[in-house]
Amino acid sequence: MSVDLQTVKRVARLARIAVSEEDAERMTGELNAILGFVEQLNEVDVSGVEPMTSVTPMEMKKRRDVVTDGGKAADIVANAPATEENFFLVPKVVE
Amino acid sequence: MSDLTQLTISQARAKLRGKEITATEITEAYLSAIDRANPALNAYVAVTGDKARDMAKASDARLVKGEGGALEGIPLGIKDLFGTKGVHTQACSHVLDGFKPRYESTVTSNLWADGAVMLGKLNMDEFAMGSSNETSYYGPVINPWRRSRVDTVVMPTTHQGDGGFVSAGGTKTARSLDNAQLVPGGSSGGSATAVSAFLCAGATATDTGGSIRQPAAFTGTVGIKPTYGRCSRWGIVAFASSLDQAGPIARDVRDAAILLKSMASVDPKDTTSVDRPVPDYEAVIGKPIKGMKVGIPREYRVDGMPEEIEALWQKGIAWLKDAGAEIVDISLPHTKYALPAYYIVAPAEASSNLARYDGVRYGLRVPGKDIVDMYEKTRAAGFGREVKRRIMIGTYVLSAGYYDAYYLQAQKVRNLIKRDFETVFAAGVDVILTPATPSAAFGIADEDMAADPVKMYLNDIFTVTVNMAGLPGIAVPAGLDAKGLPLGLQLIGRPFDEETLFQTAAVIEQAAGTFQPEKWW
Structure with a gap:
C-alpha cells in the first residue's frame, strides 16, 4: 500500500499537525519509503497467532478504589502556557 | 590530586567510603570537566551545578557519619527524558519548552535515595526517536571517539x-x-558521550529499540536494557509504552550492575513494573561461566555486514568458549521481521502518547484562530521532522481501515518473534551472543542516512528484537575496528535474568579490556 498527497494531508489533519504543501509532498515520499519497508510483514504466516497484548505475562495489578492523591491544582497548572485561577485557558470553543 | 573523573563508580565508592576523597571534590571535578568539554561535545543540555553541590554536601555529611547509601556521592548524568523536579525536562523537544515538572521520576528518585548526585540533564534524540542523536532540538552530540x-x-x-x-x-x-566528527549513536547519545568522555561517573538512559545499546557500542561503554518491567517507567516521558525501558550506561560491567541495582524497583505508579526482588547484580561478576550454553543465531549474519563485525563476533565466541561455555548454533527465524514490525508498533504507540502535546497543559503554544488551529500550529512548530514522520506513520496505521492490515499484523508478528526466543531458551540456551550494531559510529550529517529514513532505522537491526520480546540485552565493548573505533557485542538473556548478562559480559570485558577515547576536546 502507498499513500498519496491527499491521504498525507488527511493524516496530518488527524494528527493535528499543520503541514504546508511542500511538507506534505516531502512526507508523501518518506512515508511511502517506510510503508514499503514494512510491507514485508505480509509474507509472514500468522494464521492462528494471537496479537501480542502484554509483553510479559502478568496479572493486571489492582488497587483499592480510594483517593490516594490530590489537592495539587497549582502544581498541575504550573507549566501551562495560559491559566487563570487554576484553570487552563484555551481559545473559545463554544459560541 | 589525580583526576577524580577517571575513577569508575566502584573505585570512587571505595575512596568515598574510605574518606580518601569527598563527594564535593569529585562533584567539582566533574563540573569543571563539563565546563571545559561541553562546548565541543554538547552532551549536556542543562548543568545543575548548584543542585549538584548541595547534593554532594549532603552526601559528605552522611559519609562522615558512615550512613552513606549504595551510590553515596557518585555524580551522575540524567537523560533529558526523565522527569526531574524543578529541573529542565524536555525530551530535547521544542514542544516542551520551559517544562519543569513538579515531580521526580521513580528511577531518579531511587538514585537520589541511594545518595547519587545529579550533574545535569543529558542530550538525546527528540522524544528518543533517532539513532544518531541528530534529531535533538539542542543540536547533535559529538562522539568523543574519532577515526x-x-x-x-x-x-x-x-x-x-x-x-x-x-x-x-x-x-x-x-x-x-581524523578531524571528522562522528555521531555517538542514539537516542541516548548524550548519556554515552558523557560516560565515555568522563563527564559523569555513569548515566541513566532509556531503550525503546536500541537506544541504550547502540550508543554504548558506538562509544566503547557498557549499556544494559533490562527486562520490560524491571524499572518503573513512571515519570519518564513516554515514547512507545510497550517497548520503553530505562537502564544505565557505564564505563564497565561492574558499574552498570551497581547502577541497575539502584534504578530497578517495583512501583505502584507503574502497573507494568514487576514485583520481584532486585538481585545484587554485582555479586555475579567474576563467577565462572563454565558449562553455560551460549546461542549463536544464524539470522544475525546479515547481508552487507562488514567483515570486522563478523570477526568481532567470532572473537567473542572464542572468548566464551575459552571460559568453558558451550557454543550452540540456534535459529530465530522471525528476526528479519522485527524491525518492520517495530516501525508499526512504535510509531502507533508514539502517535497516541504524543497526542498530549497540544499547547494547553505544558510547553510551547503557538496562537491560532481557533483551538484546532492552535493545536495544529503548536505541533507543527514544536515537533521536529523525525517526530512528525513517526506520528504520521502511527496515525496512518491506526486509522480506520488500516488497523488490521498494519497494527494487528505487526502485533501478531511480535508474538512470533517472542516465541522464537522462548523456543531456544526452552531448549536450554542460557544466553545469546550477537553483534550490537551492524557498523561502527558514522559521521555527523551522513548523506545516505539523511536521504533515506529506513537506512537510519537499520542501525537497530540487532537490538530491536530484544525490545519486541521484552527481554534484557547488554552491549559490551569488545574491540576497536581498523580505524580505531569501538565495536560492541550484545548478550540477550531470559526474562529477568540480568544476572547471566552481567556474568557473561564480565567475561568478555575481562578478555577484551576497556576502551578510552584519545582526548582531543
Missing part, C-alpha cells in the same frame, strides 16, 4: 651544513586522529 588515520610521511632528503650530512629520505608512518 584514526595512518599517514605515510615522506622524509625529505636534506643536506645539513658543510659537513655534507645527508639524510637518507624514505618514509615513516604516523597515526593521527
Whole structure:
C-alpha cells in the first residue's frame, strides 16, 4: 500500500499537525519509503497467532478504589502556557 | 590530586567510603570537566551545578557519619527524558519548552535515595526517536571517539651544513586522529558521550529499540536494557509504552550492575513494573561461566555486514568458549521481521502518547484562530521532522481501515518473534551472543542516512528484537575496528535474568579490556 498527497494531508489533519504543501509532498515520499519497508510483514504466516497484548505475562495489578492523591491544582497548572485561577485557558470553543 | 573523573563508580565508592576523597571534590571535578568539554561535545543540555553541590554536601555529611547509601556521592548524568523536579525536562523537544515538572521520576528518585548526585540533564534524540542523536532540538552530540588515520610521511632528503650530512629520505608512518566528527549513536547519545568522555561517573538512559545499546557500542561503554518491567517507567516521558525501558550506561560491567541495582524497583505508579526482588547484580561478576550454553543465531549474519563485525563476533565466541561455555548454533527465524514490525508498533504507540502535546497543559503554544488551529500550529512548530514522520506513520496505521492490515499484523508478528526466543531458551540456551550494531559510529550529517529514513532505522537491526520480546540485552565493548573505533557485542538473556548478562559480559570485558577515547576536546 502507498499513500498519496491527499491521504498525507488527511493524516496530518488527524494528527493535528499543520503541514504546508511542500511538507506534505516531502512526507508523501518518506512515508511511502517506510510503508514499503514494512510491507514485508505480509509474507509472514500468522494464521492462528494471537496479537501480542502484554509483553510479559502478568496479572493486571489492582488497587483499592480510594483517593490516594490530590489537592495539587497549582502544581498541575504550573507549566501551562495560559491559566487563570487554576484553570487552563484555551481559545473559545463554544459560541 | 589525580583526576577524580577517571575513577569508575566502584573505585570512587571505595575512596568515598574510605574518606580518601569527598563527594564535593569529585562533584567539582566533574563540573569543571563539563565546563571545559561541553562546548565541543554538547552532551549536556542543562548543568545543575548548584543542585549538584548541595547534593554532594549532603552526601559528605552522611559519609562522615558512615550512613552513606549504595551510590553515596557518585555524580551522575540524567537523560533529558526523565522527569526531574524543578529541573529542565524536555525530551530535547521544542514542544516542551520551559517544562519543569513538579515531580521526580521513580528511577531518579531511587538514585537520589541511594545518595547519587545529579550533574545535569543529558542530550538525546527528540522524544528518543533517532539513532544518531541528530534529531535533538539542542543540536547533535559529538562522539568523543574519532577515526584514526595512518599517514605515510615522506622524509625529505636534506643536506645539513658543510659537513655534507645527508639524510637518507624514505618514509615513516604516523597515526593521527581524523578531524571528522562522528555521531555517538542514539537516542541516548548524550548519556554515552558523557560516560565515555568522563563527564559523569555513569548515566541513566532509556531503550525503546536500541537506544541504550547502540550508543554504548558506538562509544566503547557498557549499556544494559533490562527486562520490560524491571524499572518503573513512571515519570519518564513516554515514547512507545510497550517497548520503553530505562537502564544505565557505564564505563564497565561492574558499574552498570551497581547502577541497575539502584534504578530497578517495583512501583505502584507503574502497573507494568514487576514485583520481584532486585538481585545484587554485582555479586555475579567474576563467577565462572563454565558449562553455560551460549546461542549463536544464524539470522544475525546479515547481508552487507562488514567483515570486522563478523570477526568481532567470532572473537567473542572464542572468548566464551575459552571460559568453558558451550557454543550452540540456534535459529530465530522471525528476526528479519522485527524491525518492520517495530516501525508499526512504535510509531502507533508514539502517535497516541504524543497526542498530549497540544499547547494547553505544558510547553510551547503557538496562537491560532481557533483551538484546532492552535493545536495544529503548536505541533507543527514544536515537533521536529523525525517526530512528525513517526506520528504520521502511527496515525496512518491506526486509522480506520488500516488497523488490521498494519497494527494487528505487526502485533501478531511480535508474538512470533517472542516465541522464537522462548523456543531456544526452552531448549536450554542460557544466553545469546550477537553483534550490537551492524557498523561502527558514522559521521555527523551522513548523506545516505539523511536521504533515506529506513537506512537510519537499520542501525537497530540487532537490538530491536530484544525490545519486541521484552527481554534484557547488554552491549559490551569488545574491540576497536581498523580505524580505531569501538565495536560492541550484545548478550540477550531470559526474562529477568540480568544476572547471566552481567556474568557473561564480565567475561568478555575481562578478555577484551576497556576502551578510552584519545582526548582531543
